[in-house]
Amino acid sequence: MDRPRITIFDTTLRDGEQSPGCSMNVQEKLHLAQQLDRLGVDVIEAGFPIASDGDFEAVQRIAALVRRPIIAGLARACKGDVDRAWQAFQGAARPRIHVFLATSDIHLKYKLRITREQCLEQARDAVRHAKTLCSDVEFSPEDATRTDVAFLCQVVEAVIAAGATTVNIPDTVGYTMPEEYGNLIRTLREKVAGIGEVTISTHCHNDLGLAVANSLAGVQQGARQVECTINGIGERAGNASLEEIVMAMRVRPDRYRYETAVASEHLYPASQMLAEITRVPVQPNKAITGRNAFAHEAGIHQDGMLKNPLTYEIMTPQSVGVPDSRLVLGKHSGRHALALRCEQLGHKFERRELDEIYRKFVVLADRIKKVQDSHLLELIQDVSRGGVNVSNSDDAVQSKKFPPAAASLPFPRAASAAAGANPNESYPAQVSRGAGQSQVRPSCPAPANWFGGVSVPRTDHHSEQEDYLWGV
Numbered sequence: 161m162d163r164p165r166i167t168i169f170d171t172t173l174r175d176g177e178q179s180p181g182c183s184m185n186v187q188e189k190l191h192l193a194q195q196l197d198r199l200g201v202d203v204i205e206a207g208f209p210i211a212s213d214g215d216f217e218a219v220q221r222i223a224a225l226v227r228r229p230i231i232a233g234l235a236r237a238c239k240g241d242v243d244r245a246w247q248a249f250q251g252a253a254r255p256r257i258h259v260f261l262a263t264s265d266i267h268l269k270y271k272l273r274i275t276r277e278q279c280l281e282q283a284r285d286a287v288r289h290a291k292t293l294c295s296d297v298e299f300s301p302e303d304a305t306r307t308d309v310a311f312l313c314q315v316v317e318a319v320i321a322a323g324a325t326t327v328n329i330p331d332t333v334g335y336t337m338p339e340e341y342g343n344l345i346r347t348l349r350e351k352v353a354g355i356g357e358v359t360i361s362t363h364c365h366n367d368l369g370l371a372v373a374n375s376l377a378g379v380q381q382g383a384r385q386v387e388c389t390i391n392g393i394g395e396r397a398g399n400a401s402l403e404e405i406v407m408a409m410r411v412r413p414d415r416y417r418y419e420t421a422v423a424s425e426h427l428y429p430a431s432q433m434l435a436e437i438t439r440v441p442v443q444p445n446k447a448i449t450g451r452n453a454f455a456h457e458a459g460i461h462q463d464g465m466l467k468n469p470l471t472y473e474i475m476t477p478q479s480v481g482v483p484d485s486r487l488v489l490g491k492h493s494g495r496h497a498l499a500l501r502c503e504q505l506g507h508k509f510e511r512r513e514l515d516e517i518y519r520k521f522v523v524l525a526d527r528i529k530k531v532q533d534s535h536l537l538e539l540i541q542d543v544s545r546g547g548v549n550v551s552n553s554d555d556a557v558q559s560k561k562f563p564p565a566a567a568s569l570p571f572p573r574a575a576s577a578a579a580g581a582n583p584n585e586s587y588p589a590q591v592s593r594g595a596g597q598s599q600v601r602p603s604c605p606a607p608a609n610w611f612g613g614v615s616v617p618r619t620d621h622h623s624e625q626e627d628y629l630w631g632v
């Protein structure tokens with residue numbers, strides 16, 4: 161039986177861009193949009209056209225350049241917003257107008273100062289108007305998870321009747337729980353007339369760390385579109401992480417019998433590109449794309465990994481575009497990993513020599529946490545020079561060749577000890593902050609030439625968007 165296809169709606173350029181420090185200029189958005197196209201996402205939400213001239217231009221240029229995926233533009237539920245979004249889509253291959261309006265009582269009362277009846281009417285009118293312009297219309301009842309369920313059903317039914325083709329159910333404030341969110345999707349499917357004719361979508365925020373779990377719960381109850389972002393960036397704690405959603409389905413098809421069109425080997429390059437553009441590093445332990453996601457330091461793990469990667473890896477680094485996993489050489493590393501790294505550096509040792517190197521290595525690793533190739537080469541040279549019977553063999557380790565970690569390696573780069581790994585390859589966004597240290601610019605292994613070698617000036621248009629820093 162065919163697996164249901166899940167539409168991946170990427171909102172890195174809209175919701176993601178709203179997160180602090182993640183604003184992007186038009187050129188940067190264009191480059192990222194092209195990477196999202198390579199990644200195979202179905203929908204790219206390119207911006208909020210009425211929010212600023214920069215957003216308008218970004219949507220317009222992305223829609224003109226990127227032709228395969230649907231390009232969505234956000235609009236509040238009013239004629240001016242919808243018209244502006246549509247203007248940005250002139251010449252677009254597959255445009256979508258995404259209309260949103262808050263529906264929870266707390267938003268109606270304090271933010272919009274309208275009644276439920278006015279809300280219902282405004283939502284219906286805006287969708288009806290959008291439909292006169294564009295056949296593909298999505299509607300989002302903002303703060304849906306804190307909206308009275310009966311009223312939510314009423315609004316969803318009204319916008320479907322008005323022509324919406326996708327109904328998105330945002331957990332705008334990251335408040336819901338997986339079972340609760342799944343139940344909400346099921347209730348909508350049971351109670352709303354016409355819902356079988358439209359696509360139900362999830363849009364979950366990560367304030368309680370449940371955005372991915374909630375999205376998957378929604379999918380299990382019939383949602384067929386997931387809104388998400390690269391690296392999970394987005395308002396406050398962020399959105400559901402695209403890479404985690406995609407890989408959860410790919411690694412556990414026994415539990416999640418769905419498929420996406422995402423080419424997973426482009427996940428890591430997309431993550432790197434975003435980190436490079438925004439200068440916001442990926443947290444090291446971030447699932448799938450963090451620099452430690454495939455790093456193994458503990459000796460027993462490294463030993464197992466070298467014998468068979470399946471002992472500790474549920475997916476291969478290559479499957480998500482990471483060139484190889486990292487065996488970090490630290491004080492927990494074993495002889496096996498050390499010997500392999502030495503071999504990769506061109507030095508094969510007898511047991512006694514290796515014991516000597518290992519002993520020095522452990523002393524060093526205790527001081528500098530991560531032993532890099534340059535340090536290891538110094539140790540090797542030392543042992544080669546002095547032979548294995550040198551009595552004061554710790555001299556080198558204690559010497560000034562290896563200054564203390566705090567001064568020399570504030571954020572040491574992980575040495576790679578995996579078979580075939582490129583020792584020169586590095587993870588990005590490690591910025592040295594040590595006194596007198598030159599700044600280590602983030603480097604980017606895979607798609608290194610997004611800007612074609614030309615540096616793109618950064619402009620910050622975020623201030624223009626102050627009034628629009630809310631959405632679904």
Ligand SMILES: [Zn+2]
Pocket residue numbers: 175330332363365394395399631632
């Ligand atoms: Zn959002």
